[in-house]
Amino acid sequence: MKMTMTEKILAHAAGKDFVKPGELIMADVSLVLGNDITSFVAIREWPKFGKEKVFDKDRIVLTPDHFTPNKDIKAAIQCKCMREFAKKEGITNYFEVGRVGIEHALLPEKGLVTAGDVVVGADSHTCTYGALGAFSTGIGSTDMAAAMATGKLWFKVPSSIKFILHGKFRPYVSGKDLILYIIGKIGVDGALYKAMEYTGDGVSSLSMDDRFTIANMAIEAGAKNGIFPVDEKTLDYIEKHGAKEPVVYTSDEGAVYDEVYEINLEDVPSIVAYPHIPENTHDAKEGKDIKIDQVVIGSCTNGRISDLEIAAKVMEGKTVHPDVRVIVIPATQKIYKEAMERGYLSTFIDAGCVVSTPTCGPCLGGHMGILAKGERCVSTTNRNFIGRMGDKESEVYLASPATAAASAITGYITDPGTFMEGEKR
Amino acid sequence: MKAKGKVFKYGDNIDTDVIIAARYLDSNDPDELKKHCMAEIDPDFPDKVQKGDLIVAGDNFGCGSSREHAPIAIKASGISVVIAPSFARIFYRNAINIGLPILECREASEKINAGDEVEVDFDTGVIRNMSKKEEYNAMPFPPFIQELMKKGGLAEFVKAGGFN
Numbered sequence: 334m335k336m337t338m339t340e341k342i343l344a345h346a347a348g349k350d351f352v353k354p355g356e357l358i359m360a361d362v363s364l365v366l367g368n369d370i371t372s373f374v375a376i377r378e379w380p381k382f383g384k385e386k387v388f389d390k391d392r393i394v395l396t397p398d399h400f401t402p403n404k405d406i407k408a409a410i411q412c413k414c415m416r417e418f419a420k421k422e423g424i425t426n427y428f429e430v431g432r433v434g435i436e437h438a439l440l441p442e443k444g445l446v447t448a449g450d451v452v453v454g455a456d457s458h459t460c461t462y463g464a465l466g467a468f469s470t471g472i473g474s475t476d477m478a479a480a481m482a483t484g485k486l487w488f489k490v491p492s493s494i495k496f497i498l499h500g501k502f503r504p505y506v507s508g509k510d511l512i513l514y515i516i517g518k519i520g521v522d523g524a525l526y527k528a529m530e531y532t533g534d535g536v537s538s539l540s541m542d543d544r545f546t547i548a549n550m551a552i553e554a555g556a557k558n559g560i561f562p563v564d565e566k567t568l569d570y571i572e573k574h575g576a577k578e579p580v581v582y583t584s585d586e587g588a589v590y591d592e593v594y595e596i597n598l599e600d601v602p603s604i605v606a607y608p609h610i611p612e613n614t615h616d617a618k619e620g621k622d623i624k625i626d627q628v629v630i631g632s633c634t635n636g637r638i639s640d641l642e643i644a645a646k647v648m649e650g651k652t653v654h655p656d657v658r659v660i661v662i663p664a665t666q667k668i669y670k671e672a673m674e675r676g677y678l679s680t681f682i683d684a685g686c687v688v689s690t691p692t693c694g695p696c697l698g699g700h701m702g703i704l705a706k707g708e709r710c711v712s713t714t715n716r717n718f719i720g721r722m723g724d725k726e727s728e729v730y731l732a733s734p735a736t737a738a739a740s741a742i743t744g745y746i747t748d749p750g751t752f753m754e755g756e757k758r
Numbered sequence: 759m760k761a762k763g764k765v766f767k768y769g770d771n772i773d774t775d776v777i778i779a780a781r782y783l784d785s786n787d788p789d790e791l792k793k794h795c796m797a798e799i800d801p802d803f804p805d806k807v808q809k810g811d812l813i814v815a816g817d818n819f820g821c822g823s824s825r826e827h828a829p830i831a832i833k834a835s836g837i838s839v840v841i842a843p844s845f846a847r848i849f850y851r852n853a854i855n856i857g858l859p860i861l862e863c864r865e866a867s868e869k870i871n872a873g874d875e876v877e878v879d880f881d882t883g884v885i886r887n888m889s890k891k892e893e894y895n896a897m898p899f900p901p902f903i904q905e906l907m908k909k910g911g912l913a914e915f916v917k918a919g920g921f922n
Contacts, residue, residue: 357902359921374786374826381913400784407784457824457848473826473852475912483921487902521771522818526847555818557847610771697780697823716822718775720798 335585337493338560339528342468342582346451354492354589362392363467364445365480366454368436368693369397373411374474375455376418379481387422388484394426394445394454395419396436399693404700434665434691437461437549437633442665447571448563449580453480458633458715460551464544465571466563466581471552491557493528494519495590498535500598505749507643508543509635509713509733511596512550513604517614518594525555527591530584532562535598541570542639549634550715553611603748605711606731609719617736620746624656627710628741629722630734631662631689632696635713638668638675640734645677647738647749648684654744659686660695660702686741698722704729711740759880761838761859763810766796766803767872770816774849777820777828786827788834795831809836812878814870816842820849826856833858839878841885841896843867854903855912861885861896869894 334351336344344352346360367375372395387393395415400408412430419427426445433439437458440446448466452459457471472486480486496515516523529551531544539547544561551559561567563581571579603617630636630644641663653659661681663669669691672678678688695702696714704710704723709730712722717729732740735749743752776798778791785791796803813832819842820828829852832840840853843864853860859880866885870876874889883896899907909915 357900370783371824371826374830377786378913381917383917405784411784455824455826457822459824471824471848473824473829473848473855475826475855476851479855479912479916479921483916485921487921521821522844522846525818525844552822552848555821555846697775697783699780716773716775718773718822720779721775725798 335587335589337528337530337584337588338562338582339468339493339530339558340490342449342451343488343490352490354490356490357487358490359485359487360451361484362453362480362486363450364392364394364452365477366394366436366440366452366456366459367477368399368456369401369411369415370399371455371474371477372415375477376414378475378478382478382482384482387481390423391425393424393481394440395424396428396433396439397430398433398435398691399697400699401430401692402690432666434668435633435636435693438637438664438668441465441545442574442667444575447576447579448567449582453486457552458549460556460558461545461549461633463548463551463558463560464541466561466567466579468558468560470558489526491526491528492591493530494524495593496529496531497533497593497595498531498598499533499595500535501538502598502601503750505643505735505753506601506603507733507735508539508546510601510604511598512547513606513611513614513731514601516550516554516611517604519554521553521610521612522555524551527556529554529556529559536562537564538598540639541566542637545637546634553715603733603736603750605736605746606717608717608728608730611717611731617732617746617748618751623709623730623746624744625711625740625746626657626708627702627704628657628659628737629662629695629702629710629712629714630659630737631664632693632714633664634715635734636662636664636668638671640713641668641672641677644734644738645680647735647753648742649680651684651742653685653741657741657744659741660689661686662689663691665691695722711737711746713737760877761810761812762877763808763812763838765812765814765870765872765874765876766807767870768813768815771818771821772815773822774820774825774828775822778825778831783825783827788830791827791831792834795835804835807835807837810838811836812876813837813840814867815840816867817844819845821846824848826852829853829856829858841866854907857911863894863896866894866896
């Protein structure tokens with residue numbers, strides 16, 4: 334019987350030779366993740382499972398990354414609860430502030446995920462690790478507690494949608510533009526309950542950072558997971574980051590897909606998703622009349638080193654528009670240090686940006702850049718729902734790091750390719 | 759088991775940020791969370807909602823974040839069931855895991871209006887609209903999920919050996 338990559342990984346984890354879409358299975362999980370917000374609920378639920386100890390202290394990851402560094406006393410209580418739980422259970426992968434980063438940038442960097450893994454996380458963007466050829470998906474806090482107790486979880490095997498990619502991006506277009514382009518096409522429930530699988534010759538042109546960004550936002554199309562084939566770039570990444578031996582699954586020729594889309598990467602423009610839904614996509618060139626108050630460059634979607642690299646390239650030697658405040662957030666301490674060593678942080682500071690310690694803060698309206706009524710933000714984050722970054726009458730425009738950087742300079746939504754062309758003249 | 763109450767009606771793609779905004783995620787206390795439930799798009803909801811009332815919404819209810827605070831807030835508000843043609847998958851899991859009843863029914867979502875009096879029979883999946891004198895049939899849950907719901911949630915299901 335023919336199976337997709339996702340089906341093969343789940344079949345193996347469930348100890349079966351074959352699974353089909355729609356089937357309910359009980360599968361072993363490789364890794365369980367929680368953050369300061371979701372773990373607080375999971376730890377409250379934990380005693381109800383009646384277990385003395387977690388299933389494996391080395392296969393649970395706890396990251397205080399959302400309301401950290403503690404934004405107030407309540408946030409401090411949540412983090413303290415998680416810290417004490419980690420100590421009591423002897424959790425090896427608890428990362429304290431100063432060593433932590435935004436979870437979905439941190440786990441691959443620490444070599445905690447490899448190809449073929451089944452990763453569950455009490456955070457919807459756990460789907461990020463599909464970039465490494467793993468099955469990974471977001472769950473809730475009670476699921477997290479169940480997985481910590483048993484090392485297992487129930488899943489409905491998803492059907493798959495195939496995206497065949499050709500060619501390569503134009504300059505200043507990146508993975509963020511592609512995933513927004515796709516969400517614009519299929520809608521925020523276009524892949525509901527499904528796997529989004531990427532294939533085709535275009536995959537090899539995508540950097541690992543691009544793949545993380547694309548897999549990260551599978552949830553914004555309603556998907557259960559996003560997944561990439563494992564190629565040399567993946568294996569190289571896994572080896573460099575010291576992850577365990579990869580198990581490479583490939584989709585069978587003749588595996589069944591609900592839908593197939595073909596996309597030429599050079600046809601993808603710089604895209605901006607207007608409020609208040611990620612499917613409300615527009616070409617960045619249409620944004621000249623949209624004046625902005627704030628720019629955020631960071632998050633689990635776009636806070637990696639190549640994101641900071643392109644933003645620094647666009648901002649190099651320029652100054653932020655006087656009416657705009659720019660918050661740059663490297664996603665992990667390692668990325669922060671590398672950006673410092675490469676001179677990107679100087680570029681940002683000289684341009685008039687603030688550079689923050691790693692945190693999810695502003696993305697979910699937590700702290701470090703909340704919007705007032707009527708304010709507009711171009712953000713490299715992943716959601717632009719009502720009130721997402723502050724007041725319910727504020728507006729979030731989702732974009733790539735290049736678009737965000739160009740917009741920071743001009744003060745309105747700006748196509749980075751056109752902007753950089755203009756700079757050359 | 760039956761539920762009966764008045765309907766709060768919402769559209770498609772109701773996301774978890776409007777069900778409970780992130781600024782209230784500094785608590786895991788259901789009684790605290792319910793004070794802010796749905797308030798981003800319906801500021802009167804926390805005051806108006808009565809025990810037994812229903813939420814009827816459009817496609818992809820509960821999309822966005824994995825925050826279990828969303829179904830917890832809805833359940834704590836006294837809502838007896840959420841009816842929608844489709845649910846976002848993490849919300850679907852979370853609702854079942856914590857024992858917030860949900861039903862998938864496109865016809866009910868299309869025909870029920872705000873304020874209608876509706877009765878739901880969870881054993882048969884029949885949704886009765888008393889205001890319009892209509893009946894709709896919800897999609898039955900797979901047996902595994904029914905078993906999990908019957909046990910009263912995931913913790914009880916696991917304790918009873920459901921994962922073995």
